[in-house]
Amino acid sequence: MATAERIIDTAPEWVQTPKGSGDPAAKHRPHITIRGLKKTFKTRTLYENFSLDLPRGKITTVFGPNGCGKSTLINMVSGLLPFDQGEVLFDGKALKDITFGYVFQNYREALFPWMRARDNIAYPLRIRGMSKAECDARVDELAASFEIGFDLNLKPFNLSGGQQQLVSIMRALAPEPEVLFLDEPFSALDYEMTLFIRDRLQAIFMETGITMIVVSHDLEEAVFLADEVLLLSKPPTQVAEIIEVNSPRPRNDQTLSSDEFVATKAHCLQVFQREVRR
Ligand SMILES: Nc1ncnc2c1ncn2[C@@H]1O[C@H](COP(=O)(O)OP(=O)(O)OP(=O)(O)O)[C@@H](O)[C@H]1O
Helix, strand or coil, rough: CCCCCCCCCCCCCCCCCCCCCHHHHHCCCCEEEEEEEEECCCEEEEEEEEEEEEEEEEEEEEEEECCCHHHHHHHHHHHCCCCCCEEEECCEEEEEHHEEEEEECHHHHHCCCCHHHHHHHHHHHHCCCCCCCHHHHHHHHHHHCCCCCCCCCCCHHHHHHHHHHHHHHHHHCCCCEEEEEEECCCCCCHHHHHHHHHHHHHHHHHCCCEEEEECCCCCHHHHHHHEEEEEEEECCCCEEEEEEEECCCCCHHHHCCCCCHHHHHHHHHHHHHHHHHH
């Protein structure tokens, strides 16, 4: 069920009470509530009265037919794109009152080319007024978490595409966001780098329990990463189905051939095909 009434009671063990809230019940409430969203491009209505709850401390992947509005959805929720009507709240708070990160598909245009990789990563910390020593410590911490094997003193144009995307992800994570949005983060990467970054993202997720919303156009990737796959319909876009993925973490190559994973992926494909034919 994907309506206002959805009760979220299965936050993983590692999900902490939100910082500063002092409210242990918060982890059982939806993290993001979307109510009555409407979005029209010229005369075409993409979203009409769209409502959805997204859970705290889980990875939700967004999958659906071409052009159904996957990117538009996360762009509206993350404030990059205005909507015509409706409301998006983060455990009752407005977007301006939370810290969030966004990873773009096109990493080439996302990084500041004149800044070294480590200055790109530290940027969101510097603009918050953190000292150089604090920024350096956080960048080093992230580099260790991501097992970075390249020189962060290089500028983006001296890095490979995958390395640039890693820097983008580290920059998004630097201020310890409570929500991380990723729009097709692997679509411009080679397979080896995709597997590496996917595994690192999973590890970071397991360490931090950060809520992640990931747009994907690859069903296997969407199921592999997800606690829940949000399957969208064709426009005017509604939730076709929310499918739980119960494969245990950390997931690895063996996960892909496990009965549970194969059955979940097959179910997602069935729903997807039903929506495409509709
Ligand atoms: N700025 C815009 N102006 C006009 N139409 C737009 C704009 N942005 C998106 N659209 C249209 O809205 C629809 C949804 O676009 P969106 O990119 O969100 O879909 P998507 O599901 O992410 O697409 P894809 O599967 O191709 O990645 C598409 O028909 C697109 O052409």
